[in-house]
Amino acid sequence: MLIIQCSNPTCRVAYHPLCARAAGLCVELEDEDRLFLLSVDEDDEDQCIRLLSFCKKHRQPSNDRVEASDERVGRIVRHCSDYTPPLNPSGCARTEPYSHFGRRGRKEPEALAAASLKRSFVENQPYLVGGFCQHAMSGTTVPNNRVNGIKFSFSLNKLKAPQHAAPNNILSVAEKYDYMRQTIRKRLAFGKSGIHGFGIFAKHPHRAGDMVIEYTGELVRPSIADRREHFIYNSLVGAGTYLFRIDNERVIDATRAGSIAHLINHSCEPNCYSRVISVHGDEHIIIFAKRDIKRWEELTYDYRFFSIDERLACYCGFPRCRGVVNDTESEEQVSKLLVNRSELIQWTVE
Numbered sequence: 001m002l003i004i005q006c007s008n009p010t011c012r013v014a015y016h017p018l019c020a021r022a023a024g025l026c027v028e029l030e031d032e033d034r035l036f037l038l039s040v041d042e043d044d045e046d047q048c049i050r051l052l053s054f055c056k057k058h059r060q061p062s063n064d065r066v067e068a069s070d071e072r073v074g075r076i077v078r079h080c081s082d083y084t085p086p087l088n089p090s091g092c093a094r095t096e097p098y099s100h101f102g103r104r105g106r107k108e109p110e111a112l113a114a115a116s117l118k119r120s121f122v123e124n125q126p127y128l129v130g131g132f133c134q135h136a137m138s139g140t141t142v143p144n145n146r147v148n149g150i151k152f153s154f155s156l157n158k159l160k161a162p163q164h165a166a167p168n169n170i171l172s173v174a175e176k177y178d179y180m181r182q183t184i185r186k187r188l189a190f191g192k193s194g195i196h197g198f199g200i201f202a203k204h205p206h207r208a209g210d211m212v213i214e215y216t217g218e219l220v221r222p223s224i225a226d227r228r229e230h231f232i233y234n235s236l237v238g239a240g241t242y243l244f245r246i247d248n249e250r251v252i253d254a255t256r257a258g259s260i261a262h263l264i265n266h267s268c269e270p271n272c273y274s275r276v277i278s279v280h281g282d283e284h285i286i287i288f289a290k291r292d293i294k295r296w297e298e299l300t301y302d303y304r305f306f307s308i309d310e311r312l313a314c315y316c317g318f319p320r321c322r323g324v325v326n327d328t329e330s331e332e333q334v335s336k337l338l339v340n341r342s343e344l345i346q347w348t349v350e
């Protein structure tokens with residue numbers, strides 16, 4: 001017979017769960033704050049939710065908590081009551097077939113509002129790197145140390161660029177990789193971007209083919225990345241997400257851990273590109289210089305964002321900007337492969 005004991009550490013009262021239930025006792029989560037974490041960590045394999053139960057004498061705190069959490073749920077429901085979810089064309093989302101291509105980047109109205117809030121917040125931040133109100137077009141940047149009428153004593157010219165040309169005797173990939181890691185702080189800086197939010201800038205010139213930075217973070221499965229992406233869109237950041245898709249099986253999530261590479265913005269005419277390379281027997285995502293990069297140029301690469309049902313407007317501003325961050329060519333090719341369900345021929349057993 002299953003017997004549970006009162007969770008108050010000083011109490012030894014034990015009881016049968018059904019009898020306890022009949023007597024009006026209830027079981028609750030160990031810490032109500034964990035409720036907030038569930039949507040992030042529900043995929044963690046080792047996650048354990050401890051349930052607590054209290055005897056009649058010690059039940060008071062649990063009831064208080066229930067009321068407090070009821071009140072919180074009420075607040076959330078009231079807050080969301082203005083939002084009417086869009087009609088689902090098939091009636092019920094749960095009965096729809098799994099769509100590999102349509103699963104990314106759906107944004108709810110609240111997430112879009114949060115995204116524009118974040119954008120305006122970031123736009124009002126002072127320039128950190130030395131102030132470029134424009135991104136570097138073909139390497140020419142526009143210094144601007146006046147932001148919102150305030151003159152910053154911090155000037156670009158005072159930032160002396162250290163000379164860190166890669167030694168010519170570095171030959172192997174492993175040596176280049178080690179050199180890149182050792183010199184990151186000396187070569188790169190982050191600051192406000194003319195493209196979006198914050199970006200990464202070169203503190204000294206780079207040559208075409210140089211390893212610039214490694215994209216690091218947490219390695220997760222795409223299904224987990226999707227859940228986190230939706231969660232972030234809807235609550236945490238409100239705008240940019242920090243996910244780098246390696247292939248169909250692996251995604252690097254740099255939201256909570258990783259290098260500053262996650263701040264590199266997209267451009268349709270980028271000065272960098274990414275490659276997965278093998279060093280010391282391990283795979284690494286490396287951002288390489290695509291061409292020579294001048295001092296204080298913002299680093300960019302082509303995200304090749306893939307989403308059949310979402311267009312992400314591009315602000316890179318380059319003459320050949322395609323207008324969207326999306327990889328339109330691949331999307332077109334894939335959409336040609338998709339067959340309309342109404343065109344499928346029914347198969348019947350004779």
Ligand SMILES: C[S@@+](CC[C@H](N)C(=O)[O-])C[C@H]1O[C@@H](n2cnc3c(N)ncnc32)[C@H](O)[C@@H]1O
Nearest residue numbers: 196197198240241262263265266313314315316
């Ligand atoms: C990895 S973050 C890049 C860092 C970002 N600037 C920040 O401050 O968080 C990726 C997000 O930045 C934004 N972004 C990057 N490049 C962009 C571009 N060319 N046009 C519009 N948005 C861009 C998108 O919102 C994207 O989801």
